[in-house]
Amino acid sequence: MDPVDALTEIAFLLERERANAFTAKAFRRAAAAVGSAPADARTDAARLARLPGVGDTTARVIREALAGDVPGYLAELREHAGVAPRASSLRGALRGDLHAHSDWSDGTTSIDSMADAAAALGHEYLALTDHSPRLRVARGLSADRLEEQLEVVAGVHREGFTLLTGIEVDILDDGALDQRDDLLDRLDVVVASAHSTLRMERRPMTRRLVAAASNPRVDVLGHVTGRLVEGARGTRPPSVFDPEPVFAACAASGVAVEINSRPERQDPPDDLIRLALDAGCLFSIDSDAHAPGQLSLLDHGAARAEALGVPADRIITTWPLDRLRAHLERTHLHHM
Ligand SMILES: [Zn+2]
Ligand SMILES: [Zn+2]
Secondary structure, three states: OOHHHHHHHHHHHHHHOOOOHHHHHHHHHHHHHHHOOOHHHOOOHHHHHOOOOOOHHHHHHHHHHHOOOOOHHHHHHHHHHOOOOOOOHHHHHOOEEOOEOOOOOOOOOOHHHHHHHHHHOOOOEEEEOOEOOOOHHHOOOOHHHHHHHHHHHHOOOEOOEEEEEEEEEEEOOOOOEOOOHHHHHHOOEEEEEOOOOOOOOHHHHHHHHHHHHHOOOOOEEOOOOOOEOOOOOOOEOOOOOOHHHHHHHHHHHOOEEEEEOOOOOOEOOHHHHHHHHHOOOEEEEEOOEOOHHHHHHHHHHHHHHHHOOOOHHHEHHHOOHHHHHHHHHHHHHOOO
């Protein structure tokens, strides 16, 4: 087995499990070191073990791979991955993903590696949606850095794949968005999410979410309840709000309700997905990936949506890019 493939697959699987980000990064670093080693060193386990970026664990993986085995570390992870959600036919209908982060905010890898991974997964498009300025813990992008990022994204080209510009913009306590309007207008995709003051009273929380869902600059309402159901960050109950007016606003303005695929979020809960379905809402099944291996978390969101009977055509991420773009532009035209 090729050691670079083994190291890279381990990084992917660790990311997908949302394991410690530093561990996944160590495997990525080792893969990069081996990948750029001189050709005559590529089959020499002892030489590879001495490369900067290769440690004890990664050296063992390299040695086992070169010996022709599936490294033990990888075999174990693959076994875990076998507990993945049942394959859904809806997953096959998904063409892209409108919510993902890079190391410009709190993702762990570069824009390029996210684009590579999305293209390798067969996505036709991925929206890069790093955080907005007020989310300092996640190194939210200032207006200047976002403008800089737009230039970088414009330079990303992959055959048969489009990296869309975007943002996951914070919904402030009063329902306003945490970025300049003129900048939001330049983005392909605006995902609006609440990340702070999630314990607000029902009425102001409802007003806050209705304001975001009615904002013509918003395309997707991200992880609407903010709940956490498992994982390293512990659990968090859903925010309290009246879902009917929120989903009515989404339906009226063509804002897609995000089905956030992260296993620790599973947001919205089933009952709210059913309500949004009845309200006539569109949906977007997103990974909210913070690392390349997490792009495949879409499997979880697709399995949930299928189990709840969400029709493929109501999910904008099943749409071809042309149709998606027309929809995104139509919602933006309201205020021009
Ligand atoms: Zn978020
Ligand atoms: Zn996010």
